[in-house]
Amino acid sequence: MERKVPDDDLLIQLTQQHPDFCRLRMELVEAKSLGPAPRIAVCGLMNAGKSALLNGLTGHIETEVFETKEIRATTQLQALEHEGHLYLDTPGIDACDEDDRLAWLGLANADVILFVHNLRTATLEQIETAFLCELKRRRPDLERHLVVVLTHAESVTQREVSEQAIGKILQSLFGTVPAAFATSFTTLRNGVRKGNTKLLELSGFDSLREHLQAHPGLLERGVSKQRAERDDHRRDVLEHFLDQQIAQRRKRLVKLEGTQAAQLEQLQNSVDGLFESVSHGLARG
Template sequence: MLSKKDAETLERLAGSGFLQKWEGLRRKFDSGEKITVANTGQYSSGKSTLFNALLGRVDNERFQTGAIPTTKSGDRERFSDNIDLMDTPGIDANLADDAEAFRMLMESDIIIMTHNVKTGMLNRAEYDWLKKIADGIGSESISDRLIFVSTWIDEIQEESDQQKLRDEIQRQISEIVSGKQIAYYEVSAKRYYTAVKKGNANLERASRIPELREGLTGRAKLYGASLQALRKKELSMLCSESWDALRSLRNEKDGEISRRKKRIRERHDSEFETWRGIKNRFESMRQNVFSKLHTIRQHFDSSSDYQSYERRVYDI
């Protein structure tokens, strides 16, 4: 396992949320056999309401819900013997909060992405966020660890509209996870609340919360059976991802060094040429002076008449 200090260095050099990934994985190893299921999604998409429904805590809500941004930090509750639910704040443009939310997700085993179908398809922020999660999990275990839940189906009246929206959303998910199989559910937590309050079994079934609860329990059981192997797989994937990032960084730096060397050499070469030009000019001036001296000497030797010498010097 990479130490926190090394993970920080890796984050500083290569970014990509490496610090959150390494720290999340360490906590997961430390948590032993416990499986954490975290939710994620936009503000007010119904994450906390969904978790209350899964817990069956409707009258006496375990997680606070509300129409305005409500959940401010991670909050854990026991779902079964070895499963915890982790309620998280909604995603947002605030980078520091998103980094903290991302760390919580990387610390979890199973992630439930909730999306409010009343808002249509995934918007840009949701799309990018899911992509970041998919990259963080890695394609090898994405099918084991990601569950997509479309909520608020009570707000869609027409079956044909629902089908169209379903197709669009599933196409987006498939694009994000490069065609991997992702469990997909459609629920109405609100309907579940009403059903429980009224003791209406049909409405409870129509909320499709029991279906999700069963699916989640089954998924967690499967995940739990091979927990150690899955975590080791995660560790080895994160190792190779970190290694690749460092290697490509090194190649980049090597390229930069040779580009700089080349620039320095070129500059040096052009300066060298300039100085050689100057040297040649002085050299030829020197030659000129020598040849003139030579001529003077000849005149001087051939005539003892100083006057004539002087005249000739001026003639040269």
């Protein structure tokens, strides 16, 4: 059976009243404009070390491309193409509503998502776990695309304890522990300045780069396939939602028609009764 295209009024109403419907439509529109370069989006709290991580991954050790500050620095989506990959720096998830909106926009069509946590704050905060739960809801394919990066590894004395605690939380959220890497931009920079390969190795950046280079979500065939699957899922959800809304409206229409029919019958009976009464009163003996 051919699907009837919903009219514009219904689409406008659904867009205004149902945030997820609006979001999925916007994500589909944005997906059409994506370039071929695999997208790596970085997310996390405001001072998680996202920008420093991106500077390290893109080889900008002395000159910042992604600005790093102790205060709120990233207030919009920042992008840089490097060695065939498009890196996206998103605003901190704890900054403000507008920053959150921009962060979600950058994550919606990312081929790999780097969730960044500052090891100096030990285990994950409640706002981070809530964010990951919402990210999983919006991205049902998240487990295949998520990489956890633990920053400032050089400043933590009991790193293993923190990593184990974080692993338990991730296990409870996802049923498995995503790939996780401890990194230190400070150690990386010292290694580059001194030409010290041991420091470069200890920084964790080489291991993270190797993982990303082999990640299925960033390989050419994997990118197009998984983007298509993501869009198909969005269309399925939208169509199911539309079917539900149309069915509900039809049900209300039938109920309304039934109510109107009952009211019409009641009115007709009243008119018939009145006519009979008047006719009887006017009858000539």
